[in-house]
Amino acid sequence: MRPRGELTVSTAAWAPPGGGSTEESVTLDLFDPPAHIASLAACAAAERTHPGAGLRTLAPHLGIGYMTVKRTRKYALRM
DSSP: OOOEEEEEEEOTTTSOTTOOOOEEEEEEESSOOOHHHHTHHHHHHHHHHSTTOOHHHHHHHHTSOHHHHHHHHHHHHHO
């Protein structure tokens, strides 16, 4: 679950009576996901490629710290 914002802009206030108005909406993620969630798919793929590899072995392949790999594994088990 991540905070999201939705912005809707309507031209109804400036449209002439009986005239057409337009409405545009956009949804934005307000925050970037934490590193262990953002690297979940890459970590799972690396573990499939290198089964039985340790944290310190996988971390350089992924370009993240070994503690992030550890958090990613725990997060994957929870999900």
